[in-house]
Amino acid sequence: MKDLTQGSIPKLLINMAVPMMIGMLIQTLYFLVDLYFVGQLGDTALAGLSLAGNAMFLIFALTQILNVGTTALISHAVGRKDEADANAVFNQSMLLACLMALVVVVIGYFGAPSYLASISSDAATIAAGRDYLYWFLPGMALQFPLVAVSAGLRGTGIVKPxxxxxxLSIIVNIILSPILIAGWGTSVAMGVAGAGLASSISVFAAVLLLCVYFVKAEKYISLKPNLWRFDTQIIKRLLGIGLPAGGEFFLMFAYMALIYWLIQHFGPDAQAGFGLGSRIMQSLFLPAMAIAFAAPAVAGQNFGAKRFDRVRETFFWSALLTCSLMAVLTLVSFLIPSVLVGGFSGDPEVVLIAATFLQIICINFIPSGVVFTCSGLFQSLGNTLPGLYSTATRVLIFTVVAVWLSHQPDFTLTQVWYLSAISVCIQAVVSFLLLKREFKLRLPRGYVDDPVAVKLEVSQ
Structure with missing residues (x-):
């Protein structure tokens, strides 16, 4: 366990973010390797991977329930120095993780064909997406225990393991991708299905390694079989914080599905180009998101310890660092979008669509940094409903206007990209205003809980 209620806030954020950033950069490399080999299979395979990959937003929505709820409650418990509550929360989170993994496998195998058919009219694209999903579903299910353990550790201030x-798991995936997708060394090319299998094997390796570390090294929180009975009070606390955060990702899943539905009439090239551009965008976001992901643990422990000025300071430094990184990414995406996407498809039309998407959508990169930071602070305060409200505002505005535009005779892809960027800018404003309100309600100014500070205040 690491005490985050003492020391320099920017130093704590950077110390936590750097390991996550390294992991995310390597994950970015995995995304690029995966995209490269699938892209060589043609635009239909790339479109199928993109459609199936959108299902990950649904998995993110479900894992986010565990991730946010577990991190927030454990960080609060650590701030209060309440080890018993931290362990109770962690074990209930693991119980929920196992149940949710089982549900995902069952629903995934039965519901995948219907989902894919609802957002694409191209039979070859649907078939490619189905092949990928069927092989990746075990990996999706294993995300739940992986997230529960990772969130528990992050709540205690531990991120390096x-x-x-x-x-290590991503290195496994990078090695397996050319072997399974293209048949390197085996002459057995599985195509898109190989990408799904490689991902599942790498997630299994990650779960195995993290469990070995956790059992041998972690002491503050641990697996306790006697706590694996449903505790309705703790589950209510977990879901109270986690469900709105999961709802945000569910809305993003619906938002992405809506875009695929809107652009399907432009053909597989449009869906492949959007899929490629959005995957590159997500990869670019990962390092900046590391800062925002560090904020909930730092601010959460300080909120639990009633160090409210440090919570405010966490927001300032998190926003500054995240938005600075996003500013650099904005310039790169605007100036050289073709360079970012050019190596992942041999189809000039797909590359053009992806590059145009990036050049337009980078308008929202800095606002996205604000959204990420505000979302992290909502989590640390134990109230994620404002984050859900801001995301719902964005999705509602985009849906109403996009559906209207799609019925106009001059409807174009670029209209969708501009509308998406503008809706994120609006979301950033809404998120910031809601966070100011939360700070006013939950962080009373002048409150001092630090005994040393109290003595200084009295002496003055």
Whole structure:
């Protein structure tokens, strides 16, 4: 366990973010390797991977329930120095993780064909997406225990073991991708299905390694079989914080599905180009998101310890660092979008669509940094409903206007990209205003809980 209620806030954020950033950069490399080999199979395979990959937003929505709820409650318990509550929360989180993994496998195998058919009219694209999903579903299910353990560790201020495990698993994935997708060394090319299998094997390796570390090394929280009975009070606390955060990702899943549905009439090239551009964008976001992901643990422990000025300071430094990184990414995406996407498809039309998407959508990179930071602070305060409200505002505005535009005779892809960027800018404003309100309600100014500070205040 690491005490985050003492020391320099920017130093704590950077110390936590750097290991996560390294892991995310390696994960970015994995995304690029995966995209490269699938892209060589043609635009239909790339479109199928993109459609199936959108299902990960649904998995993110479910894992986010565990991730946010577990990190917030454990960080609060650590701030209060309440080890018993931290262990109770962790074990209930693991119980929920196992149940959710089982549900995902059952629903995934039965529901995948219907989902894919609802957002694409191209039979070859649907078939490619189905092949990928069927092989990746075991990996999706294993995300739940992986996230529960990672969130528990992050709540106690520990992030390096998770980074090392993720790094090793991604290296496994990078090695397996050309072997399974293209048949390197085996002459048995599985195509898109190989990408799904490689991902599942790498997630299994990550779960195995993290469990070995956790059992041998972690002491503050641990697996306790006697706590694996449903505790309705703790589960209510977990879901109270986690469900709205999961709802945000569910809305993003619906938002992405809506875009695929809107652009399907432009053909597989449009869906492949959007899929490629959005995957590159997500990869670019990962390092900046590491800062935002570090904020909930730092601010959460300080909120639990009633160090409210440090919570405010965490927001300032998190926003500054995240938005600075996003500013650099904005310039890169605007100036050289073709360079970022050019090596992942041999189809000039797909590359053009992806590059145009990046050049337009980078308008929202800095606002996205604000959204990420605000979301992290909502989590640390134990109230994630404002984050859900801001995401719902964005999705509602985009949906109403996009559906209207799609019925106009001059409807174009670029209209969708501009509308998406503008809706994120609006979301950033809404998120910031809601966070100011939360700070006013939950962080009373002038409150001092530090005994040393109290003595200084009295002496003055």
């Amino acid at each position: 998770t980074m090392l495990v993720q790094t």
